[in-house]
Amino acid sequence: MPNSSYLCTADRDSLYPSTTVEGFAPATDVVACDASCVPLLWLALFRPADLSTQTILIEADPDAVYAEFDEETGDFVEVPGDEEDEIVEAVAPLVAKDRALAQLDAALPMLNRLFASEGPLDDHAAMLRRAVEDAPGGFVTIELDEIEGLWEEHAFQPALRSALASMEAVVDPESERANLIEIAQLRARRPFPPAHLLLGEHAAADDDYWNLTRLLGTSFSAAVPWEPKV
Numbered sequence: 336m337p338n339s340s341y342l343c344t345a346d347r348d349s350l351y352p353s354t355t356v357e358g359f360a361p362a363t364d365v366v367a368c369d370a371s372c373v374p375l376l377w378l379a380l381f382r383p384a385d386l387s388t389q390t391i392l393i394e395a396d397p398d399a400v401y402a403e404f405d406e407e408t409g410d411f412v413e414v415p416g417d418e419e420d421e422i423v424e425a426v427a428p429l430v431a432k433d434r435a436l437a438q439l440d441a442a443l444p445m446l447n448r449l450f451a452s453e454g455p456l457d458d459h460a461a462m463l464r465r466a467v468e469d470a471p472g473g474f475v476t477i478e479l480d481e482i483e484g485l486w487e488e489h490a491f492q493p494a495l496r497s498a499l500a501s502m503e504a505v506v507d508p509e510s511e512r513a514n515l516i517e518i519a520q521l522r523a524r525r526p527f528p529p530a531h532l533l534l535g536e537h538a539a540a541d542d543d544y545w546n547l548t549r550l551l552g553t554s555f556s557a558a559v560p561w562e563p564k565v
Contacts, residue, residue, distance in 0.1 A: 340373045340479045342366040342552060344472035350389040350427045351478050366470045367552030367559055372520035373479055373495075374552045376456065376463050379442035380435040380475055381428035383499045388426050426492055428477055428499065435475040436464055442502040449505060449512045453523060458530035459550050462560040470557065494518060519549045533562050 343365050345352035352359045367374075430438070439460055447455050467475060483491040498518050501511040516523050527550065528543035551561055558564050 338481050338485055339368050339370045340377075340477055340482050340552075341368045341555065342374075342377050342467075343476050343478055344432065344467070344470040345474050345476065346472045348387075348429055348431075348474045350387055350425050350429055350476055351391055351480070352476065353478060355389075355391055362556040363471055365555040366466050366475075366557065368555040369548055369552040371482070371485065372549055373477060373482055373518050374548070375446070375515060375519040375521060375550050376439070376460055377477055377552065378498050378515070378518065379439045379446060379460070379502050380463075380467070381430055381477075381499050382438060382503055383496050385428045385430040386426060386496060386499070387429045388424060391423050391425050392421075425480065427479055428495075430475055432467065432473050432475050436467060438502065439464060439467075445502060445505060449501070449508060449515070450523075450527070453525065453527045456527065456550070459527070459547075459561075462530050463551055465560045466557075521549045522546055530561055 341353070343352050343359075345356045345359060345364060347356060349355045352364065353361065367377075443457060443460055447457070450456065479495075486494070494514055495518065497511065497514050501515060505511050512523075515521075522542045522545055525542060525546070528539060528547045530547075530551075532539055532543060532547050547561065551559070553559070554562050
């Protein structure tokens with residue numbers, strides 16, 4: 336899934352565990368994912384002090400084939416994978432699971448005040464807590480380089496740091512709320528959908544389905560409490 340974020344757990348404290356942790360299993364270690372954003376309640380798991388920087392080796396895969404946009408033809412064309420390894424400096428949140436869950440709980444009063452017009456998020460946070468608790472590994476992180484790539488250069492990291500700071504203390508409610516809405520891509524100014532929206536039998540508005548995903552993400556492979564089990 337291109338241009339996506341991934342909430343992951345891992346056995347050790349390493350960023351981008353899908354690349355850096357041997358034995359990482361996407362079927363169980365990716366808690367949830369989402370496209371074109373970082374869901375609001377994922378951010379509540381972390382604080383600015385949890386942002387880590389790590390040098391990561393991306394091994395070349397010359398057999399891989401990627402799609403690249405051709406500006407002359409207006410079509411996507413296949414291009415071969417890289418022939419040389421790449422070393423990148425990654426910045427992303429990373430924290431022990433028990434601390435992440437405690438921080439999620441602590442952020443709820445602040446989020447409920449910022450989004451008072453949309454409604455409380457306690458039930459949604461409880462579902463995310465269950466999903467993180469059920470995932471293996473003692474550390475929690477977000478793989479978000481694909482989202483950072485959607486923003487203007489050097490714009491995403493300051494916005495991310497500000498968003499995590501909002502979970503501790505809000506200084507400018509209007510601007511901090513707007514920043515959280517931008518990162519999570521929420522359709523605000525409407526009541527948040529109930530956390531059990533997808534577990535019922537009644538149809539809902541498209542905006543409600545959209546906002547539930549922007550609050551919690553969606554299943555990657557492992558089951559999540561807010562979606563029906565397949």
